[in-house]
Amino acid sequence: MAVEQKTVATTGNIMVAEAMRQSAPDVMAAYPITPQTTIVEEYAKYVAQGRVHTEYVTVESEHSAMSACIGASAAGARVMTATSSQGLAYMWEQLHIASGLRCPIVMANANRALAAPINIHCDHSDIMGARDTGWVIYFAETAQEAYDNTLMSVRVAEHPDVMLPVMTTLDGFITTHTIDRARLLSDEDAAKFVGTYTPEHALLDTDNPTSHGNFASLGGTYFEFKKAQRNAIDRSMEVIKNVGAEFAELSGRPFDVVEGWGMDDAEYVIIAIGSTAGNCRHVARELRAKGVAAGVLKIRVFRPFPFTEVAEAIKGVKAVAVLDRSESFGAEGGPVFLEVRSALYDMETRPLVINYIYGLGGADVKLELIQQVYDDLVDLADGVHESGRLVYLGAR
Amino acid sequence: MANIKELSHNPEGLTGGHRLCAGCGASITVRQVMLAAGGTPVVTGCATGCLEVSTTIYPYTSWTGPFIHNAFENSAATVSGVEAAFKGLQRAGKIPADKQMKFVAFGGDGGTYDIGLQSLSGAMERGHDMVYVCYDNGAYMNTGIQRSSATPFGAWATTAEVGKAQQGKVQRRKDLTSIIADHGVYAAQASISHWKDLTNKAEKAFAVKGPAFINVLSPCPRGWRTLPSASVEIAKLGVQTGFWPLFEVEDGHWRQTVKVMNRKPVTEFLKPQGRFKHLFTPENAELLEAVQGEVDRYWDYIMRRCDCEA
Numbered sequence A: 001m002a003v004e005q006k007t008v009a010t011t012g013n014i015m016v017a018e019a020m021r022q023s024a025p026d027v028m029a030a031y032p033i034t035p036q037t038t039i040v041e042e043y044a045k046y047v048a049q050g051r052v053h054t055e056y057v058t059v060e061s062e063h064s065a066m067s068a069c070i071g072a073s074a075a076g077a078r079v080m081t082a083t084s085s086q087g088l089a090y091m092w093e094q095l096h097i098a099s100g101l102r103c104p105i106v107m108a109n110a111n112r113a114l115a116a117p118i119n120i121h122c123d124h125s126d127i128m129g130a131r132d133t134g135w136v137i138y139f140a141e142t143a144q145e146a147y148d149n150t151l152m153s154v155r156v157a158e159h160p161d162v163m164l165p166v167m168t169t170l171d172g173f174i175t176t177h178t179i180d181r182a183r184l185l186s187d188e189d190a191a192k193f194v195g196t197y198t199p200e201h202a203l204l205d206t207d208n209p210t211s212h213g214n215f216a217s218l219g220g221t222y223f224e225f226k227k228a229q230r231n232a233i234d235r236s237m238e239v240i241k242n243v244g245a246e247f248a249e250l251s252g253r254p255f256d257v258v259e260g261w262g263m264d265d266a267e268y269v270i271i272a273i274g275s276t277a278g279n280c281r282h283v284a285r286e287l288r289a290k291g292v293a294a295g296v297l298k299i300r301v302f303r304p305f306p307f308t309e310v311a312e313a314i315k316g317v318k319a320v321a322v323l324d325r326s327e328s329f330g331a332e333g334g335p336v337f338l339e340v341r342s343a344l345y346d347m348e349t350r351p352l353v354i355n356y357i358y359g360l361g362g363a364d365v366k367l368e369l370i371q372q373v374y375d376d377l378v379d380l381a382d383g384v385h386e387s388g389r390l391v392y393l394g395a396r
Numbered sequence B: 001m002a003n004i005k006e007l008s009h010n011p012e013g014l015t016g017g018h019r020l021c022a023g024c025g026a027s028i029t030v031r032q033v034m035l036a037a038g039g040t041p042v043v044t045g046c047a048t049g050c051l052e053v054s055t056t057i058y059p060y061t062s063w064t065g066p067f068i069h070n071a072f073e074n075s076a077a078t079v080s081g082v083e084a085a086f087k088g089l090q091r092a093g094k095i096p097a098d099k100q101m102k103f104v105a106f107g108g109d110g111g112t113y114d115i116g117l118q119s120l121s122g123a124m125e126r127g128h129d130m131v132y133v134c135y136d137n138g139a140y141m142n143t144g145i146q147r148s149s150a151t152p153f154g155a156w157a158t159t160a161e162v163g164k165a166q167q168g169k170v171q172r173r174k175d176l177t178s179i180i181a182d183h184g185v186y187a188a189q190a191s192i193s194h195w196k197d198l199t200n201k202a203e204k205a206f207a208v209k210g211p212a213f214i215n216v217l218s219p220c221p222r223g224w225r226t227l228p229s230a231s232v233e234i235a236k237l238g239v240q241t242g243f244w245p246l247f248e249v250e251d252g253h254w255r256q257t258v259k260v261m262n263r264k265p266v267t268e269f270l271k272p273q274g275r276f277k278h279l280f281t282p283e284n285a286e287l288l289e290a291v292q293g294e295v296d297r298y299w300d301y302i303m304r305r306c307d308c309e310a
Helices: A012-021 A039-046 A064-077 A085-090 A094-098 A125-129 A143-160 A187-194 A221-250 A276-289 A307-312 A335-344 A367-381 B004-008 B026-035 B051-056 B074-092 B108-113 B117-126 B175-181 B196-209 B228-240 B273-281 B281-303
Strands: A004-010 A028-029 A054-059 A080-086 A106-111 A137-142 A166-171 A179-182 A256-261 A270-273 A294-299 A301-303 A319-324 A352-358 A391-392 B043-048 B065-069 B101-108 B131-136 B186-191 B212-217 B247-250 B253-256
Touching: A012 A039, A012 A080, A012 A106, A012 A143, A012 A166, A012 A179, A028 B074, A039 A054, A039 B004, A054 A064, A064 A080, A064 A085, A064 A094, A064 B074, A064 B228, A080 A085, A080 B228, A085 A094, A085 B074, A094 A125, A094 A221, A094 B273, A106 A143, A106 B196, A137 A143, A137 A221, A137 A307, A137 B004, A143 A166, A143 A179, A143 A187, A143 A221, A166 A319, A179 A391, A187 A221, A221 A301, A256 A276, A256 A307, A256 B196, A270 A276, A270 A367, A294 A307, A294 A367, A307 A335, A319 A335, A319 A367, A319 B043, A335 A352, A352 B196, A367 B051, A391 B117, B026 B051, B026 B074, B026 B101, B026 B131, B026 B212, B026 B228, B043 B051, B043 B074, B051 B101, B074 B117, B074 B131, B101 B108, B101 B186, B108 B117, B108 B175, B117 B131, B117 B175, B131 B196, B175 B186, B175 B212, B175 B247, B186 B196, B196 B212, B196 B247, B253 B281
Parallel strands: A028 A054, A028 A080, A080 A106, A106 A166, A137 A166, A270 A294, A270 A319, A319 A352, A352 A391, B043 B065, B043 B101, B101 B131, B131 B212, B186 B212
Antiparallel strands: A004 A179, A137 A301, A256 A294, B186 B247, B247 B253
């Protein structure tokens, strides 16, 4: 039985801010960038109202935001921040250091295009640029998922088997700014779920002084640290699932790293991440009514990538379309496509697969476009198209 | 202010056995600054550079207290975060409200004057209770003596070469101490040659509630092309020639802390250093005068701000 919750009509950003407040971070670094800004603005109100004990650090850049988070996390604090686009790119160096120093920082990213040309709207260019920085990465489809993911992130990041930074992402404007219906846990239930953080090696523990960020480039120790980091993110998959199951029980909202719709007998499947999954389900539902065996597979956790779960889900499917909301210039396809196709390699019978780059810089993802993808999949299965093509969906 | 006997009873922040060069000004700077913290526990942050790589080779460390290195340009921002955590955790009751701690960040001139200026300025403006110490050796020494904005006019560096068309660095040195002083924080310029002046300033900086900055002249035998045994002597000449005036800015009041009677010609500071060798050829006589002119200009400027007779 799920606990009692309040239903609210609000934006994804406000839901993220609420989840952060309920997690009681000791330090938050704040720097504005659209469309993330309303998260840190909302948090500034909590600070002004005296509702949080958080030390709110209004840094002068995203680079310093992540630098301060690293310092605070190493000091032993629970630490959070939020960013987007150029801000995330500006943090890139620090993202590696946060994971390398095993700082369990929680950060929200409002997914947004990267310049040039400048564009403030949604795509996944920013987050995909950070996909190999050693962070656990969640994608949210809705304001509800943005909230749920944030609360779960705290538990995953601080789990002793993990101790890695976690990014919870939501699509710029689409999820960050539009009013959505969502359910909010009570402060008590949320606090009980996230628990408190007791660091093992804190800089502020002056009785047991520790050195963080030492020089390890001689004698292969750097190599060993990186291997330990890989082991940690691999271990995080089980923790993500366990925390997800616990959260599902508390909230009544099921959680899995991949979430299927109509997958039991699907022949034509779209794989999507983020807000577009909703559009895909809407079209798939209409197709089902017409007798087309359409399915949707949403990937909710992108790092670590759920290879086994994806392969298992699309077993027996005739044709798969992978939607990528970012480019990987010069590669075989978009970042999600590369992962999915890699997951397919070890399968005995592989479905046909096709890649679509769509919605860059906030370009509309209309239902007709999704319909076109399903039409293509039927053609693909009938041998009209060849497999593996890259399609720019909806581009003039 | 503590005398040398009292200082000698204070705990050392940096132990011997580190791998810095003999005669390195940075280690002298650190030891003097850390002694001034008295018995209060200090968390130290360090920018990437000689000081950091030579003292923290995994699995060893030369730092007796908590230490953090993050990257080259952000020791100020990183220590801001550590200090913020202290406040946040105290407010949460996870650290006793009466616990005292100090926070210090060290960076070389490259990591402070150049790439780290934004993060330093941000930390000073936000008012974190921390001390930032720049050990100024006038170049990127860790990467092999490239010019920084702290490199003096006329000095040789591997990216400010000496040849037919150019005689070392063509621009003058950035005046970082004044820039930071104008943030309205405690700011001082010190030298490893004047230990009493330096430790007094460090004591004040640690005592200030809020940010403080000290810029310390720290010779680098490798980059300055000098003997390791000459570091302190050359730093002293830097002060006596007026190349490096010793002053502090407290509550907006500028004060010369070590009077220099009969300022020596700058050539006495330049002569022992291989990086200025080319200035002493007959065809560069004008350039040598220009160096003196630049030192005089800066001296006059600082003395005016200190309201002293130049």
